[in-house]
Amino acid sequence: MKKLSYLFIALFSLSLMTTSCREQKSTGEKVEEAVEDTGDAIEDAADDVSDEVEDAVDDNK
Template sequence: MKKLTYLFIALFSLSLMTTSCREEKSTGDKIEEAVDDAGDAVEDAADDVEDAIDN
């Protein structure tokens, strides 16, 4: 009985070590992030052009 308990503890420990806790982004999240980054880049470029015109 003691060996069986040790076996279950060992298997449980092994399963905890092999399970990843990292969150993975879905395709929709990646697309949304890319669109937000592109929008920020466009706004930055527009601000640069406005500053160049003012000078």
């Protein structure tokens, strides 16, 4: 009986440690984050295109 009690205590402790209690993001925050990520991706793509154009111009000189 004692071993069974220890087993339940151990499993309960493990479940408490693995359960996260972080704050959940609201829908507005998720949308805002997605918009920012998209803007960053567009900026990165524009920088890549700009670099490629500059490289092509340099190659043609």
